[in-house]
Amino acid sequence: MRPESRHRYALPARLLHWVVAIGVMVQIGLGWASEWTEDRHASFQLIRNHYQLGVILAGLMAMRLLWRVAKGAPPPDASEPRWRSGTASAVHWALYALLLTMPVSGYVIWIWMDAPRDVLGLFELPALFTPPAEDETWRANAWYIHVYSSWTVIALVLLHVAAALWHELVLRDRLIRRRML
Ligand code: HEM
Numbered sequence: 001m002r003p004e005s006r007h008r009y010a011l012p013a014r015l016l017h018w019v020v021a022i023g024v025m026v027q028i029g030l031g032w033a034s035e036w037t038e039d040r041h042a043s044f045q046l047i048r049n050h051y052q053l054g055v056i057l058a059g060l061m062a063m064r065l066l067w068r069v070a071k072g073a074p075p076p077d078a079s080e081p082r083w084r085s086g087t088a089s090a091v092h093w094a095l096y097a098l099l100l101t102m103p104v105s106g107y108v109i110w111i112w113m114d115a116p117r118d119v120l121g122l123f124e125l126p127a128l129f130t131p132p133a134e135d136e137t138w139r140a141n142a143w144y145i146h147v148y149s150s151w152t153v154i155a156l157v158l159l160h161v162a163a164a165l166w167h168e169l170v171l172r173d174r175l176i177r178r179r180m181l
Pocket residue numbers: 013017020021022024025068073088092093095096157160161164165175176179180
């Protein structure tokens with residue numbers, strides 16, 4: 001074992017981190033593109049792709065959460081002050097929570113839209129409830145949760161990436177390579 005290995009995330013955690021990181025950025029792009037596209041058909045195709053990728057990301061996040069809870073994370077570097085490793089850990093857990101909340105709220109909106117529930121033609125999510133015909137309260141609530149969560153994810157990811165770049169460029173401690181590559 002290399003002396004550094006104790007501080008590196010295990011291969012499945014590293015792979016899931018980068019696949020989900022790319023997926024979340026594409027997912028946010030699809031959500032926005034669908035909102036901005038005026039052509040109704042094109043807009044629906046984009047949000048349908050958003051649904052399918054969202055279901056895949058939800059599965060990957062669930063696997064990731066199970067892995068994280070079962071195997072834990074490598075200990076922070078001894079040189080890290082307590083406030084910094086504490087903040088990093090809070091941001092990581094908030095991202096886990098939000099990236100699991102978003103598919104749930106998205107699902108509620110989707111069922112209300114009565115849109116196709118298949119994912120790449122491979123499987124279909126069940127409709128777990130029947131939306132009431134007259135009352136759209138929960139559709140609106142889910143929409144607010146979805147949109148505010150997306151802005152919170154963006155803010156936290158910016159903070160997270162800024163911290164990673166700070167380590168890389170200012171502290172020059174090769175954190176990304178040592179722990180996540
Ligand atoms: C949407 C984009 C991203 C999300 C949602 C995300 C999420 C996360 C989460 C949840 C963790 C904690 C892993 C765990 O404890 O299981 C983590 C760790 C990490 N991420 Fe990201 N990440 C993203 C993008 C990036 C990018 C672009 C970089 C590099 C520039 C990066 C660098 C790191 C590093 C170095 C760690 C390890 C931190 C440590 O424990 O020292 N992440 N990320």
